[in-house]
Amino acid sequence: MSSRPVRRARRALDAPLALLVAPLVALVLTGCTALGPGGVVEQGAAAVDTTPLSELDVLDDPREWTGETVARTAETPVAPVADDPQPRLPVTVTDAQGTEVTVTDTSRILALDLYGTLSRTVFELGLGDRVVGRDTSSTFPEIADLPLVTANGHELTGEAILELAPTVILTDTTLGPWDVLMQMRDAGIPVVVLDPHRSVETSGDLVRSVAEALGVPEDGAELAERTQAEVDDVVAQVAELAPREKADRLRVAFLYVRGQAGVYYLFGEGSGADSLVESVGAVDVASEIGWQGMRPVNDEGIVAAQPDVLLMMSKGLESAGGVDGLLERLPALAQTPAGENRRIVAMDDSQILAFGPETAAVLDALARALYAPESVASGAER
Amino acid sequence: MTATAPRATRAALPDADPSPLPPTVPARVAWLFGGLTAALLGLAVVAAGSGHLHVPPAEVLGGLARGLGLELGPEPSHPNGYAALWTIRFPRVLMAMLVGAALAAAGALMQGVFGNPLAEPGVVGVSSGAAVAASATIVLGVSVAGPWTTAGAAFLGGLVATFAVYALARSGGRTEVVTLVLTGVAINAVCGAVLALFTFLGDTQEREQIVFWQLGSLNGTRWAYVAIVAPLVVVGLVAAGAMARRLDLLALGERSARHLGVDVERLRVVAVVVVALLTAAAVAFCGIISFVGLVVPHLVRMAVGPGHRVLVPASALGGAVLLLAADLVARTAVPYADLPIGMLTALVGGPFFLWLVRRTRRQAGGWA
Numbered sequence: 148m149s150s151r152p153v154r155r156a157r158r159a160l161d162a163p164l165a166l167l168v169a170p171l172v173a174l175v176l177t178g179c180t181a182l183g184p185g186g187v188v189e190q191g192a193a194a195v196d197t198t199p200l201s202e203l204d205v206l207d208d209p210r211e212w213t214g215e216t217v218a219r220t221a222e223t224p225v226a227p228v229a230d231d232p233q234p235r236l237p238v239t240v241t242d243a244q245g246t247e248v249t250v251t252d253t254s255r256i257l258a259l260d261l262y263g264t265l266s267r268t269v270f271e272l273g274l275g276d277r278v279v280g281r282d283t284s285s286t287f288p289e290i291a292d293l294p295l296v297t298a299n300g301h302e303l304t305g306e307a308i309l310e311l312a313p314t315v316i317l318t319d320t321t322l323g324p325w326d327v328l329m330q331m332r333d334a335g336i337p338v339v340v341l342d343p344h345r346s347v348e349t350s351g352d353l354v355r356s357v358a359e360a361l362g363v364p365e366d367g368a369e370l371a372e373r374t375q376a377e378v379d380d381v382v383a384q385v386a387e388l389a390p391r392e393k394a395d396r397l398r399v400a401f402l403y404v405r406g407q408a409g410v411y412y413l414f415g416e417g418s419g420a421d422s423l424v425e426s427v428g429a430v431d432v433a434s435e436i437g438w439q440g441m442r443p444v445n446d447e448g449i450v451a452a453q454p455d456v457l458l459m460m461s462k463g464l465e466s467a468g469g470v471d472g473l474l475e476r477l478p479a480l481a482q483t484p485a486g487e488n489r490r491i492v493a494m495d496d497s498q499i500l501a502f503g504p505e506t507a508a509v510l511d512a513l514a515r516a517l518y519a520p521e522s523v524a525s526g527a528e529r
Numbered sequence: 530m531t532a533t534a535p536r537a538t539r540a541a542l543p544d545a546d547p548s549p550l551p552p553t554v555p556a557r558v559a560w561l562f563g564g565l566t567a568a569l570l571g572l573a574v575v576a577a578g579s580g581h582l583h584v585p586p587a588e589v590l591g592g593l594a595r596g597l598g599l600e601l602g603p604e605p606s607h608p609n610g611y612a613a614l615w616t617i618r619f620p621r622v623l624m625a626m627l628v629g630a631a632l633a634a635a636g637a638l639m640q641g642v643f644g645n646p647l648a649e650p651g652v653v654g655v656s657s658g659a660a661v662a663a664s665a666t667i668v669l670g671v672s673v674a675g676p677w678t679t680a681g682a683a684f685l686g687g688l689v690a691t692f693a694v695y696a697l698a699r700s701g702g703r704t705e706v707v708t709l710v711l712t713g714v715a716i717n718a719v720c721g722a723v724l725a726l727f728t729f730l731g732d733t734q735e736r737e738q739i740v741f742w743q744l745g746s747l748n749g750t751r752w753a754y755v756a757i758v759a760p761l762v763v764v765g766l767v768a769a770g771a772m773a774r775r776l777d778l779l780a781l782g783e784r785s786a787r788h789l790g791v792d793v794e795r796l797r798v799v800a801v802v803v804v805a806l807l808t809a810a811a812v813a814f815c816g817i818i819s820f821v822g823l824v825v826p827h828l829v830r831m832a833v834g835p836g837h838r839v840l841v842p843a844s845a846l847g848g849a850v851l852l853l854a855a856d857l858v859a860r861t862a863v864p865y866a867d868l869p870i871g872m873l874t875a876l877v878g879g880p881f882f883l884w885l886v887r888r889t890r891r892q893a894g895g896w897a
């Protein structure tokens with residue numbers, strides 16, 4: 148895959164011994180050749196490298212790497228902040244749209260959004276056993292058996308929701324049609340709308356809003372704190388990995404591609420991608436040129452931005468025919484360092500911009516893919 | 530009196546039909562109306578009884594009776610059965626009927642007033658005109674008239690588009706088919722471009738709503754929307770019915786109609802306004818659903834002849850049946866999913882349109 152010089156420590160492999168000697172070896176070994184792809188046998192989600200960030204073999208210059216990488220988070224089981232939370236109800240909240248909603252019963256919860264963040268939050272709050280359905284993006288094992296209420300990708304189905312007889316619906320505006328949610332309000336089900344604008348900085352607020360609407364504000368505060376602490380920890384560790392000088396930092400563009408019909412969106416300020424990129428110590432080229440929100444980008448825009456790395460959603464990349472298909476369809480990419488080096492970091496569509504309780508894990512996985520691609524390189528093989 | 534096919538308005542060409550169409554047969558008309566009404570009621574019950582959440586037919590009737598304040602029949606056994614019926618299905622069934630009736634009647638009216646069998650709100654661009662204006666209110670965040678804003682904008686857009694078609698496609702007092710269709714192509718192209726621009730400008734949610742306009746769907750119909758659409762459709766249908774006799778006279782040709790005391794220009798203008806009203810009512814909350822206004826009036830004409838006094842109400846009834854059936858398929862064909870209904874009607878209507886073109890070509894040597 149790569150034969151670039153790396154400042155490396157042999158990674159902790161299967162043998163526990165390796166784990167012990169790893170830090171030592173890190174000091175000794177420099178510039179050794181790359182591990183062959185067969186060097187580590189990795190299968191499925193279990194394959195995710197869990198070496199602490201600080202012990203990773205980091206590239207001398209993160210630009211000196213060719214090839215695509217798939218960033219994966221380790222599958223972490225739900226770790227509720229409370230075992231048996233006791234919601235204090237009824238609770239009246241003013242939701243993100245300014246609507247006053249009174250929640251009187253949280254025995255049957257539906258939490259739906261584009262990334263599955265809200266459902267994960269409800270589970271982390273310890274209210275998972277009350278969740279009665281899920282959206283397509285919620286796929287963690289604890290929820291995977293529940294019935295779907297989104298059809299056709301991300302379209303809500305009114306009757307499927309009513310069939311589950313939820314007593315409260317938490318959602319944001321990323322799933323539609325909006326009228327279906329209005330129908331649910333017509334049917335007497337309280338619908339709490341949360342802020343659809345996500346970022347690393349606001350993930351705590353989101354957790355708090357969810358908890359408040361479900362009558363467990365204390366647990367919410369605890370979870371928000373935990374989330375924030377985890378994020379802060381990762382951000383601090385990443386800061387050690389990332390180049391100190393701003394000029395040396397990776398220039399990253401978040402490119403959203405869907406299908407082969409020329410849908411190329413560049414995600415900029417306020418899309419969440421900006422805060423994600425900055426949190427992993429890279430420079431968001433879209434915000435640099437003042438790109439607002441999520442908008443289609445043309446060839447010249449991509450060339451002018453000169454990204455070193457493209458951040459993409461895995462299924463999006465797949466739908467464009469993988470890296471080869473993408474480069475073929477977007478020849479302008481070849482004029483950028485990212486295209487020249489095939490330096491594309493893909494991550495699961497439902498994770499990369501989720502910004503929920505798993506934010507820290509996402510940042511961690513991205514940092515590995517950016518600064519120590521060696522540790523996740525086998526992902527590119529699939 | 531004997532009404533002739535709208536095609537015959539082009540007096541310059543000889544009528545290719547071997548004989549004028551026979552006068553409307555009362556028995557056939559009675560059968561048609563009886564059949565359509567029965568089909569409509571039957572379908573309504575089936576539609577109200579089918580869906581993702583299972584409610585047995587007896588409980589559907591029980592739920593209906595309870596909603597109307599009667600203690601009859603069994604109560605829906607699912608805790609949300611009643612809510613599913615009253616907040617999702619009944620408004621949707623009613624909306625399908627209203628929109629189908631509006632589109633088919635608008636089609637019949639347009640064909641009569643343009644003297645042209647291909648006139649149809651979707652084909653000539655009235656629907657897309659309405660959709661553009663409606664999306665404009667979404668993207669630009671206009672809400673001057675509350676929930677009526679979108680419907681009002683759709684009406685204005687439809688009106689502008691209809692008048693544009695009318696003004697551009699007519700020359701020398703008649704509407705040539707080719708000119709009409711080409712005008713429709715142009716208007717649809719312009720509207721498509723503006724919709725694309727709005728798609729570009731809008732955020733994710735607005736984008737989704739615009740895509741929804743373009744495909745057409747009855748998913749998410751609420752009583753509030755039915756309450757806006759219903760009066761518009763009723764007014765439009767009454768007005769269309771009131772014009773039927775004069776449209777029959779117009780079918781004799783403009784001059785003959787004038788001699789028989791019809792104020793032709795006024796009739797046309799009023800008809801255009803009514804077409805815009807009906808189309809806007811249909812488009813305002815359900816997006817562009819094409820070909821209903823084309824297929825239904827033609828089928829009705831085949832059954833009972835072209836007299837407008839029968840054609841307009843029968844088309845309205847037939848349109849209601851067709852769209853109710855189409856919507857039933859749209860929401861039950863694929864479990865969980867809601868197919869875009871505009872896609873379904875176009876899938877059926879497109880080939881029908883082609884067949885119509887070819888048939889007319891054979892009979893009348895084309896419209897060129």
